[in-house]
Amino acid sequence: MRIHFSAEKPCMLRLGGALVGAVGEAEKFADIGDAVLAEFLPEDGDLMPLAFCIGDGFFAGPPACADVYRYGCGADLFVRFAPRDTSLRVRAQERLGDALLTVFSEGKTQLSLECKGGFGLFGLPEADEYLLGEQNIGGETFYSAECLRGKKRTLCLYSAEPREVFRDAVTGFECGEKLRVTFAFEDIAGHTAERTYRAESGVLAEESCTVRPREGFSPEALHEKLLPFALFQEIAAGGDTSPYLSPALAEKKDLLREYLGDFCGVYLPKEIFYLVHGQKNAAGLIYRRAENAFDVKFYETPLQNGKIANILPVE
Numbered sequence: 001m002r003i004h005f006s007a008e009k010p011c012m013l014r015l016g017g018a019l020v021g022a023v024g025e026a027e028k029f030a031d032i033g034d035a036v037l038a039e040f041l042p043e044d045g046d047l048m049p050l051a052f053c054i055g056d057g058f059f060a061g062p063p064a065c066a067d068v069y070r071y072g073c074g075a076d077l078f079v080r081f082a083p084r085d086t087s088l089r090v091r092a093q094e095r096l097g098d099a100l101l102t103v104f105s106e107g108k109t110q111l112s113l114e115c116k117g118g119f120g121l122f123g124l125p126e127a128d129e130y131l132l133g134e135q136n137i138g139g140e141t142f143y144s145a146e147c148l149r150g151k152k153r154t155l156c157l158y159s160a161e162p163r164e165v166f167r168d169a170v171t172g173f174e175c176g177e178k179l180r181v182t183f184a185f186e187d188i189a190g191h192t193a194e195r196t197y198r199a200e201s202g203v204l205a206e207e208s209c210t211v212r213p214r215e216g217f218s219p220e221a222l223h224e225k226l227l228p229f230a231l232f233q234e235i236a237a238g239g240d241t242s243p244y245l246s247p248a249l250a251e252k253k254d255l256l257r258e259y260l261g262d263f264c265g266v267y268l269p270k271e272i273f274y275l276v277h278g279q280k281n282a283a284g285l286i287y288r289r290a291e292n293a294f295d296v297k298f299y300e301t302p303l304q305n306g307k308i309a310n311i312l313p314v315e
Contacts, residue, residue, distance in 0.1 A: 002074040002272045003054070004029045007040060009047060009081055014039040027076075029270075040079050047081040062293055069267070069286065071296040073276045082107060094132040099160075101143060103130045111145055113162045120162035125154050135175040138199035142175075155181070159202035166197070166204050179204060187233035187266075188226060190214030211239045219243040220306070228283035228301040231308055232266045246307040259311070260299070264288050267296050282314055 005013055010024040016036045020028055023040075035055030042049060050065055052058065059075065062068040069076040086107035093102045099115035103124060113120045124130070127147035135142045135157065142165070147154040155173055157166035166179075171192075173181045178196050185191040193211045197204040220243070222230055231244040241253045267284030274280075282300040289295050298314040 001033075002029055002031050002270075004074070004076045004270060005038070005079075006076070007042075007079045007081070009042050009044060011040045011042040011079075011081075014041070029074075029272075038077075040081075042081050044081075046084055048084055050079055050081065059293075061290070064292060067292045067294070069294045069296050071267075071273075071284065071298070074270065074272045076270075092130040092132055096132070096134040096143065099134070099143060101132045101145070103132065103145065111156070111158075113143060113158055115143070115160055115162055117159070117161040120158065120164075122156070122158070122164055124156065125149070127154070135179075137175050137179045137197075137204070138177055140199040140202065142199070142204075157204065161202055163202065165202065178207065185233070185237050187237065188222070188230045189217050189219075189234065189237075189239070191233070191237040191239060193237065209238055211237050213239065224303055224306065225281060227303070227308055228281060228299065229266055229268070231301065232260075232263075232283055232285060232299075235260065236263070236266065244308050246304045246309040249307075249309055249311075256311070260285060261287065264294075269298065273298065277314055280314060 004027045005023050006025060006027045007023050010022060013020040013023045013028060015030055015038055020030060032054065035053050038052060038054050040050040052063055059068060059070055065080050067078045089105045091103040091105055091109065099113065102112040104110060104112065109124045109126055111122045111124050124145060125147050127149040129148040131146040133144045135144050141160050143158045145156040147156065153170055155166065155168060155170045156164060159165050171182045171184045173179065178198055181195050183193045191211055191213055193209060195209045196207045198207050219230060227244060231241060234241050234244065235256055241256065242250050245253060263285035265286035267286050269282060269284055280300045282298050284296040284298045287295045287297065300312045300314050301308045302310050
């Protein structure tokens with residue numbers, strides 16, 4: 001099996017005791033037969049090194065420090081490091097009326113929320129800055145934690161019970177009679193979306209969603225090799241798939257999501273895919289099996305007059 005290794009921070013990779021080289025955002029791959037010991041030694045001495053055995057049991061239930069994407073001819077493995085210093089550190093704190101919100105790190109980052117409804121402890125994504133606030137949506141009180149890291153903003157909302165009712169990467173949000181959230185997709189069409197939610201007894205129910213590609217985008221201008229990726233990204237964004245499809249397949253466009261299942265991302269095949277399956281015009285779909293374990297399935301998209309005429313699983 002060919003495994004591609006990457007990491008959130010620069011590190012050195014050893015496999016079976018042999019030094020493979022430096023990895024980080026840039027990947028390295030190795031063809032592995034029997035189980036092997038993998039060691040990740042971070043450049044930053046304040047981070048803990050990692051070591052685990054990669055075998056059949058590893059893929060069935062990978063450790064929490066690793067995200068694993070498994071496909072028939074290989075796998076991708078991405079690791080995250082924990083700090084050596086796990087002492088308690090308060091990252092942000094706000095008292096909002098009767099509620100006290102505290103973001104703290106103790107090996108991992110969490111939000112402590114104390115309010116009239118009780119006490120809640122919630123995990124938060126790692127961020128450079130945390131903004132805490134109180135929001136009124138449709139006359140109901142919610143508490144917010146904005147997690148800012150670079151250009152990425154993750155919005156978390158909590159009811160007064162307390163319970164987490166919303167978490168997603170957003171570009172902006174507005175609260176009032178309804179919650180309006182804007183999203184930007186990192187896809188070929190440059191989609192943006194606006195979703196509207198209403199508050200119902202501490203729950204946020206989606207009312208509407210409007211999806212738009214970037215101004216001037218045209219599927220007809222894409223190279224045929226990009227069409228499967230653009231189509232699947234269009235489905236993921238909830239946009240209009242008609243411009244990508246042949247007339248016969250366009251009649252069945254409303255069935256595509258059911259046919260493809262609940263995928264959570266689109267995957268670019270690695271070189272090993274083409275070595276095994278040949279030069280197919282195909283893309284991978286990512287399916288979540290567990291919190292940090294994913295399966296990738298590949299689909300071929302034959303063309304007819306420049307349009308996708310069928311979607312066939314690659315066996």
